[in-house]
Amino acid sequence: MQEDIMEKLDKHDLRKTIIRKDVLKIFVQAEGKALSSKDIEQALENPDRITLYRTLRSFEEKGLIHQAVDGSGTSKYALCSEDCTVHEHQDDHAHFHCTKCEQTICLETGPRSPVNVPEGYIVRRSYLVLEGLCRRCANP
Amino acid sequence: MQEDIMEKLDKHDLRKTIIRKDVLKIFVQAEGKALSSKDIEQALENPDRITLYRTLRSFEEKGLIHQAVDGSGTSKYALCSEDCTVHEHQDDHAHFHCTKCEQTICLETGPRSPVNVPEGYIVRRSYLVLEGLCRRCANP
DNA sequence: AAAAACTTGCAACTTTGTTGCAATAACCAT
DNA sequence: ATGGTTATTGCAACAAAGTTGCAAGTTTTT
Numbered sequence A, B: 001m002q003e004d005i006m007e008k009l010d011k012h013d014l015r016k017t018i019i020r021k022d023v024l025k026i027f028v029q030a031e032g033k034a035l036s037s038k039d040i041e042q043a044l045e046n047p048d049r050i051t052l053y054r055t056l057r058s059f060e061e062k063g064l065i066h067q068a069v070d071g072s073g074t075s076k077y078a079l080c081s082e083d084c085t086v087h088e089h090q091d092d093h094a095h096f097h098c099t100k101c102e103q104t105i106c107l108e109t110g111p112r113s114p115v116n117v118p119e120g121y122i123v124r125r126s127y128l129v130l131e132g133l134c135r136r137c138a139n140p
Numbered sequence C: 001a002a003a004a005a006c007t008t009g010c011a012a013c014t015t016t017g018t019t020g021c022a023a024t025a026a027c028c029a030t
Numbered sequence D: 001a002t003g004g005t006t007a008t009t010g011c012a013a014c015a016a017a018g019t020t021g022c023a024a025g026t027t028t029t030t
Helices: A002-011 A018-030 A037-043 A049-061 B002-011 B018-030 B037-043 B049-061
Strands: A033-036 A065-067 A076-079 A095-098 A104-106 A122-133 B033-036 B065-067 B076-079 B095-098 B104-106 B122-133
Touching (some): A002 A018, A018 A033, A018 A037, A018 A076, A033 A037, A049 A065, B002 B018, B018 B033, B018 B037, B018 B049, B018 B076, B033 B037, B037 B049, B049 B065, B049 B076, B076 B104
Parallel strands (some): A095 A122, B095 B122
Antiparallel strands (some): A033 A076, A033 A104, A065 A076, A095 A104, B033 B076, B033 B104, B065 B076, B095 B104
């Protein structure tokens, strides 16, 4: 698993620094859960906030993680599937956002039916967010 | 039109103060375009920033405007359709977000096919965001 | 017209995120 | 392994977006 992390960093052309290993480990352990900068700050104790932001940006640029739009206002990130590359993210799945515990998870969703946009508009990506209560919060 | 605005405020149980009339007028004129707090600040000259935030919150609570999730990070709002009530928003349409000019518009979209969520999860609302270039930015 | 209820505007503060720069660590080639 | 190159870190300073408490000012109700 330690090797897994090293390999991932290597494959995505990222230097193996302590914080990167730590952050990536947290993402791997989170298993499809989207994490905010704050979540990670709390998991690691006292990482430099700025360095963390930059780590997240690098990870995203190199195709290791993707932003999970969830309507909560703050950015969240989740581990990409294996086939994301530096140049193009392939994370077309929807995200579920629990309004009670504020957790966001990636859903396994197939391709969506296309939506009509006005003449002349170009669609590059789309995000689908489902909002409601997760299992834990729905059944207290 | 002035009467229209007064009526809307009345119907939604909001006091008719100067800033509320002004802000609502801007939303009516924006015609389906989603506006950020900043957009409105610029349209009105020097409104109190805090009061504006509170105005937007009241409008949303009373079902006059709805948040338009667009993945841009900052909150945007657009006028609700007539049948939104205080208790339940009905704005199920998608939003288009132009990554160049940062404008967001409401799209007229029909009902979407439901997405599978894990056992026990409850979906209350969903947001669909299309991201790309608007007509103006796509054809320079 | 006065009382009650709500709204405004100000100060102060929090959270989230960015930039510039010197010091440091990782990587590559001897 | 050693050193040079290049990328990364950590700090300070800053900026944007948003919130809270409270006294003063408006609406609305009676």
